[in-house]
Amino acid sequence: VDQVIDGRHLRLETTPLALVGRKAVTRSLSDIAAMAARPVGALVAVVLPPEFGAERAEALFDAMRAAAAEYDCPLIGGDIAFHADAAHPLTCSVTVLAEPVHGRAITRAGAEVDDVVYVTGALGGAVLEDGGGKHLTFEPRIAEAIELTGALGPRLHSMIDLSDGLGRDASHIAEASNVQIELDAARIPCAAGVDWRAAAGEGEDYELLFTATGDVPAQLAGSLAVTAIGRVSPHRGEGGPMVIIRAGSEIITGDELGWQHES
Amino acid sequence: VDQVIDGRHLRLETTPLALVGRKAVTRSLSDIAAMAARPVGALVAVVLPPEFGAERAEALFDAMRAAAAEYDCPLIGGDIAFHADAAHPLTCSVTVLAEPVHGRAITRAGAEVDDVVYVTGALGGAVLEDGGGKHLTFEPRIAEAIELTGALGPRLHSMIDLSDGLGRDASHIAEASNVQIELDAARIPCAAGVDWRAAAGEGEDYELLFTATGDVPAQLAGSLAVTAIGRVSPHRGEGGPMVIIRAGSEIITGDELGWQHES
Numbered sequence: 001v002d003q004v005i006d007g008r009h010l011r012l013e014t015t016p017l018a019l020v021g022r023k024a025v026t027r028s029l030s031d032i033a034a035m036a037a038r039p040v041g042a043l044v045a046v047v048l049p050p051e052f053g054a055e056r057a058e059a060l061f062d063a064m065r066a067a068a069a070e071y072d073c074p075l076i077g078g079d080i081a082f083h084a085d086a087a088h089p090l091t092c093s094v095t096v097l098a099e100p101v102h103g104r105a106i107t108r109a110g111a112e113v114d115d116v117v118y119v120t121g122a123l124g125g126a127v128l129e130d131g132g133g134k135h136l137t138f139e140p141r142i143a144e145a146i147e148l149t150g151a152l153g154p155r156l157h158s159m160i161d162l163s164d165g166l167g168r169d170a171s172h173i174a175e176a177s178n179v180q181i182e183l184d185a186a187r188i189p190c191a192a193g194v195d196w197r198a199a200a201g202e203g204e205d206y207e208l209l210f211t212a213t214g215d216v217p218a219q220l221a222g223s224l225a226v227t228a229i230g231r232v233s234p235h236r237g238e239g240g241p242m243v244i245i246r247a248g249s250e251i252i253t254g255d256e257l258g259w260q261h262e263s
Numbered sequence: 264v265d266q267v268i269d270g271r272h273l274r275l276e277t278t279p280l281a282l283v284g285r286k287a288v289t290r291s292l293s294d295i296a297a298m299a300a301r302p303v304g305a306l307v308a309v310v311l312p313p314e315f316g317a318e319r320a321e322a323l324f325d326a327m328r329a330a331a332a333e334y335d336c337p338l339i340g341g342d343i344a345f346h347a348d349a350a351h352p353l354t355c356s357v358t359v360l361a362e363p364v365h366g367r368a369i370t371r372a373g374a375e376v377d378d379v380v381y382v383t384g385a386l387g388g389a390v391l392e393d394g395g396g397k398h399l400t401f402e403p404r405i406a407e408a409i410e411l412t413g414a415l416g417p418r419l420h421s422m423i424d425l426s427d428g429l430g431r432d433a434s435h436i437a438e439a440s441n442v443q444i445e446l447d448a449a450r451i452p453c454a455a456g457v458d459w460r461a462a463a464g465e466g467e468d469y470e471l472l473f474t475a476t477g478d479v480p481a482q483l484a485g486s487l488a489v490t491a492i493g494r495v496s497p498h499r500g501e502g503g504p505m506v507i508i509r510a511g512s513e514i515i516t517g518d519e520l521g522w523q524h525e526s
Contacts (some may be wrong), residue, residue, distance in 0.1 A: 001306040001307070001308045001340055001341065001342050001356075001358065002308070002342050003308050003310060003342055003344045005310055005344055005346065005347075007346070007347035007348065007351075008344060008345070008346070008347055043264040043358050044264070045264045045265070045266050045308070045356035045358070047266060047268055047354055077264055077358075078264065079264050079265050079266055079356070081266050081268055081271060082271070083268065083270070083271070083352065084268075084270035084271055084352070085270065085350075085352075087348075087350065087351075088270075088350075088351055088352055089346065089347070089348075089351055091310055091354050093264075093308035093342070093356040095264065095306050095308070095340075095358040097360070
């Protein structure tokens with residue numbers, strides 16, 4: 001279950017309803033991708049400002065239904081409620097039911113020392129100044145994750161989708177797996193015009209971050225790049241950094257970049 | 264999936280967090296009771312005002328966990344997000360997964376002409392002036408609904424839980440089943456100090472309303488009264504009232520009582 005809230009995850013005022021509904025669903029589907037699971041159905045709960053109007057509510061549900069259908073995930077239930085106050089923000093919570101593929105669900109908790117850390121796609125710049133950008137239009141990596149777990153089998157140890165940002169999400173894997181993750185700044189694949197600090201610190205990429213041993217495909221689904229960006233090392237003990245980034249001879253922690261202790 | 268929103272379904276300012284969490288869960292469990300299903304697990308999505316605080320968030324989740332556990336429904340997932348603005352209201356959406364008992368789920372859509380209409384418990388007065396009352400502390404009728412479907416088998420034709428109020432919820436059955444429902448005002452079981460108009464018009468009773476043929480237990484779970492309050496009759500055609508109430512020689516429609524066309 002995940003949520004999209006006006007003012008937090010998008011700006012209703014400047015975002016087409018089709019993209020509001022799309023993001024509400026794809027954000028939850030991305031969590032399913034992170035487990036290499038296959039969606040079965042979705043339930044949505046929406047709270048609307050009192051004067052939202054039946055026509056726009058219908059358009060929002062149509063968008064959610066269409067986005068879910070695109071990933072073979074029928075909308076099987078829902079609830080609409082209205083806020084008491086016109087200033088209260090639209091909220092969509094979407095619960096996706098899913099089943100594991102290839103017999104197991106991948107979690108954040110399986111990273112092992114000496115695993116290589118990989119990321120799909122290119123990171124950063126997902127939220128544009130005007131509120132638009134990839135954070136509204138991304139494709140949850142469901143097919144790619146299923147392909148990956150099929151190819152790697154038990155060599156795929158842990159996975160997460162990048163919603164909070166590479167740094168924070170890597171620390172989620174590190175914490176759940178009781179390891180440290182070392183990233184190489186020079187290898188982080190950055191979106192056009194984005195430097196590695198922004199690529200590691202911004203969020204809403206909805207790419208896959210995973211750790212594995214052995215050979216890994218260089219591409220998934222024929223076109224999505226897979227890049228090795230680091231390595232799993234032993235836990236440094238209480239209070240030590242969960243994630244470090246090596247940039248040339250410098251070693252930088254999340255604290256210095258502003259994300260270590262947030263989540 | 265169902266939701267509880269500050270300012271709509273309760274007042275956060277005057278309601279103990281334990282009851283906020285409880286209602287968020289029991290409201291969704293009551294929907295499960297209405298289908299005579301057995302809960303399997305719950306997922307919650309909460310949006311909190313920005314200054315809510317970790318301790319109170321924890322208390323809220325503890326309350327949700329406890330309420331769910333009371334009905335053998337483990338909390339299996341959740342998400343917390345924060346509003347951008349302190350004036351934005353707490354929202355809890357709760358999705359409950361459940362499985363049918365005795366081989367089928369009961370819906371609103373099975374009422375048949377000549378069915379008798381029954382209700383459990385006593386209606387009205389669930390929301391007190393001060394914001395407290397049964398709407399915060401009710402017991403979802405899960406065990407009672409399962410007992411009922413076990414006792415009646417295929418003679419139990421339709422069921423709903425009373426959240427919108429007897430009149431509106433009866434019209435939901437009538438509409439889904441394409442029938443008319445006639446209620447007898449004198450037989451509506453009213454809570455102490457409540458007249459039948461209030462009992463039919465108010466909501467949040469979370470009792471079961473159902474239609475069936477043949478013998479029906481006078482009590483469920485040893486103590487919950489079951490009262491026959493009306494009958495199912497043929498649909499009156501386009502625009503005719505879905506629900507009428509006979510009070511002595513008078514026939515009153517929901518329109519006159521203010522609820523026919525709301526939902």
